Amino acid sequence: MSYYHIEEEENELLAKVEEISGEIVTLCEQCGICTTSCPMADEMDFTPAGIMHAVKIGDKAVLDSKAIWICASCFTCTVRCPRGIDLAKVTEALRQIHLRKNKDHINLEEVKEEELEEDLPPIAIVSALRKFTG
Numbered sequence: 406m407s408y409y410h411i412e413e414e415e416n417e418l419l420a421k422v423e424e425i426s427g428e429i430v431t432l433c434e435q436c437g438i439c440t441t442s443c444p445m446a447d448e449m450d451f452t453p454a455g456i457m458h459a460v461k462i463g464d465k466a467v468l469d470s471k472a473i474w475i476c477a478s479c480f481t482c483t484v485r486c487p488r489g490i491d492l493a494k495v496t497e498a499l500r501q502i503h504l505r506k507n508k509d510h511i512n513l514e515e516v517k518e519e520e521l522e523e524d525l526p527p528i529a530i531v532s533a534l535r536k537f538t539g
């Protein structure tokens with residue numbers, strides 16, 4: 406992860422994410438509540454707060470992170486953020502940047518039956534389908 410700081414007006418990633426999500430990412434105060442609330446954080450290479458930080462500084466490595474695809478769009482972070490930021494929309498915006506380039510991350514035709522857990526919650530399937538429709 407790069408810590409190179411890009412001035413806000415030159416930060417293309419921030420501008421794009423804010424345009425797509427409608428959220429003001431710069432409001433994030435890095436309190437970390439989203440990370441400690443997230444049920445998927447242990448599986449992520451960028452924590453939810455880390456995703457916000459990366460977007461704020463224009464670190465495009467976040468676009469190649471597994472975290473944006475691991476996010477289950479459960480909205481726990483959204484409900485708990487003290488700054489009222491809808492982080493689920495931010496991760497969706499990052500996925501959209503991929504999908505608008507026709508870079509689908511999930512191809513349902515390639516998912517094998519044995520890869521589907523018996524107790525897979527329906528929301529996970531719905532979320533995956535939504536991500537798939539680029």
Ligand code: SF4
Binds near residue numbers: 432454457486
């Ligand atoms: S909970 Fe909100 S303010 Fe706190 S780090 Fe996460 S996005 Fe930023």
Ligand code: SF4
Binds near residue numbers: 445477478482492496
């Ligand atoms: S919406 Fe995504 S980032 Fe937020 S708590 Fe749920 S899984 Fe974590």
